[in-house]
Amino acid sequence: MKAVVFESVMNCKVCEVPTPDISEGGILLRVLACGLCGSDLRTIRSGHKNVTPPWILGHEICGQVEHVSEPFQNMYSVGDRLAVGPVVYDPMDPFCIDGKHELSANVREIGQQWNGGLAEYILVPEAAVECGNVLPVPEALESHHAALVEPASSVIHAHEKAHTGLGDSVLILGAGPIGCLHVDVARACGASNVIVSDINDARLSLVEAFEPDMIVNARSENLEDVIATTTNGRGIDVVITANPSPDSQIQAVRLAAKGGRVVLFGGLPHDQSTPGIDTNIVHYQNLSLIGVSRFAPRHFRTSLQLISSGQIRANKIISQRLPLERFQDGLDKALAGAVLKIVFEPNT
16 A cells, blocks of 8 residues: 655655554554644654654544454444544543543554554554544545544643633634634634734734634734733633744733633643743732643544534635645645645545
C-alpha cells in the first residue's frame, strides 16, 4: 500500500509499505480521509519523543471497514464507515474507572505507538476499539468532514471545563484551525459575543468565514484597549489561548473579567513554558486558570454529533482535499500557515 513515511526531521516520503496484518486483531480500515494536524507538523519540524522513524503519522481518521477481527464482528461490518479517535486509555487506570479518561497517565495513541492514517490502510488495534473512540459515521456525513471529529473533541473538552454558557463573552487568541473550531463550539454552548484575535493577516482573513462578532489584528491594534472598550471595562468571561505563545497566556489573564475563566489550550515550547503571569490578578479577580489536554470518549461522541448537525462547520475548516501523492504540496501550505486544514484522501 502507499503511505506517507516520516523518515527524519523535515523529510517525509510517499512510499510503498506492507499492508497491516489483520492477524494482530482489531479492525482493518481503508482510509477515506486523514487530516494533517498541528501536532503532525510539530513532529515533522522537530521530531517527537514517542515517534521513531521510519513512521506513519496521522491521527484525524475516517475509514471504511475492510476486515473485522472476531471480538468485534457483532459491532461492525465490512463497508461501515468509522471515525477513529486515536487516544487509547488503560481501562484499569483509576482516572478511567472514574470516567475521567482525559486525566489518565497511561495513554497510547494511534500515530505514535501505532502507525497512523496517512496511508491507504490502517489497523485500528483492539485496545482502541475497546475504549470507545471508534464510532460509526452517519450516512449523510461526508468522510472528510468526519476526519475532524478528533480535533474538535479537545475543543469541546475545553469548553466543558470552562463552563462556557448562555450569554458568555468568549475571546479566542489564535485564528488557526483550532481557533476556528473554538468559534463554532463557543456558539454551540450559547456564547453571545465571540471575538478572535491574531497577528497573522492571512489567518485573520480565513477566520472571517466563521463569522465571529469581532476580529482584532493584535499587531496593528491594542487588544487590551479594544476589549476594554467593547466590554465597557468589564473584560471577557472565557479567554482561550489557542496558540503556542507565552505572551498570549500573560495577556489572557489581564483580559479576563472578574470571576472569568482562562483556558490554556495551546501548549508552549519547553524552553518557554514559564511565562510571567501576574498571579495577583488571578488571586484578586477570582479567576479560574484552566489547563486542557486530550479528550474522553464522551467528548468524541459529542464532537461527532455537533459535526453531523452542522453546528461545527467542518466544510469551512477544510481548505483543501488532496491525494497522498500530493503530500508535500499540502505540507508546504500547512507549514506556511496558508491554509486552515488539509485533508488527505489516500484512496482517491
